[in-house]
Amino acid sequence: MSLGGDVGLRVQDVTVELGGRRVLDEVRFELPAGTLTGLIGSNGAGKTTLMRVILGQLSPTRGAVLLPDVAGHRAVGYVPQKFLLDPDMPVRGRDLVALGLDGHRLGFPLPNRERRRRVAEILRAVGAEAVADERVGRLSGGEQQRILIAHALVSRPRLLLLDEPLANLDLRSAREVVDLLARVAREQRVAVLISAHEMNALLPAMDRVIYLADGRAACGTAEEVVRPDVLSRLYGHRVEVIRVGGRVLVIAGDSDDAEPSHPHHHDGAF
């Protein structure tokens, strides 16, 4: 089965059990094309497992992941959290992006105007054309990330996954990357899913949020999901949501079943 139309991804009641532990518990959501969604949760909430299931690296115990059926190119673009680019490597950003287009094909590439045009177009779209002819390993972290986003997008996927793309960026760079991804989602008609343990940098730009806690998920807009009643149900004990100056704080509330050693202030502003 596959998806058509305006859906980038459908996750249907996915349950994953690893070593007898339920890592994901009937997670279901849908990502419309052209939207930016945050996959929010603390360490161990199941973010990485869910990413691996979507990428096809892990089969769910129950449930299914549906991706658009796109002839001729990959439907999923992926930007890993950790990557190491050798500074002395004789490879430009432009070369790496071109490999995103046809790096899986055999044979020596012949000069191709269409290929060059598409690479230049996507480099412009992510604002990396000025550094595209440098050795990619010598670019800054933010510049390398733009190149990797272009690498993932160049084959026109319908879904773009980014694993903790903001983890090693300062606040300003993080905002730039989020703005870029929101623009890319609209312009390229791609569903963008960003995993993060901190949602505040994403709040101004994200259309929807998938909040993961202990393998369970709540999905919707930030207003619908980041609420005390919804998150309390998700965590299984009372949780308070405090909004201060456009930022959101999720903390464990005073309750009998909230363990004192188990605080839920994921949102960084503590």
Added chain:
Amino acid sequence: MFSGTMPDAWIVGTMVAVVGGAIGFFVVLRGAAFAAHAIPSGSFAGAAGATLVGVSTLLGLGLFAVLGAFGIAGLSHRGRRDVGTALALVLLLGLGALFVSLSAEPASSIFALLFGEVLAVGRGELLPTAALTAVCLAALATLWRPLLLASALPEAVVGARAVTLDLAFLLLVALATTMTVPVVGTTLIFSVLVAPAATARSLAGTPGRALSLSVITALAIVWSATALAYLTEWPIGFFVGSLGAAAFLAARLGTSPARAGGSRRGSRSSAAQS
């Protein structure tokens, strides 16, 4: 020096340089210099074994080089690459020690295996070397894009595909080893499999240019070494080794000031604004 058996030496040397320079591009890109040392060194055991049982040296070299490639891929699967490589190397070297001690071969032929003997390359080795060259270059051209991606951004190529590409690369090194060892010897293979590519990537910033420059550098090293070995009657290994190291050092010294230079600043700030 262009008469008698010498033309054969030039032809074989040229083929070795082209293959070494080309495969070397990936050896350096993947940081696989240790594997590129271990496979040729391990294949020495195969040559010694072939002499012992009386079959072609090239066959023994090839068999053990391929065994080495599988050994490294198998032993370092899900583990540390350097440990797996070292383990494969000592296993093969141990066998080599046994074969040499059992063999009645004079020490001079062992010496030739270790340090190469391009000037003694015979007409009979011309055809197999040419065939191996063709196979190596065809395989390299076929695997160019997947191998380039898997080497430059290993995080983008995972699972079975990464394992297959790694094995394919090691087998390419094994093929290159089989044809290179008789010429420059097992211990000095570095000079064609690592030094030209390492030199090239200091000077050239794109994959295509680095590959071409690597082949050109390897040709320059092997041709100069062949001529010098003929003129001085010193071993060719001495010349390929020292010329390779000299080329690498010269390229490093020649490019190091540019690295700290300010030419990058302009483009960096313009990117930050976009």
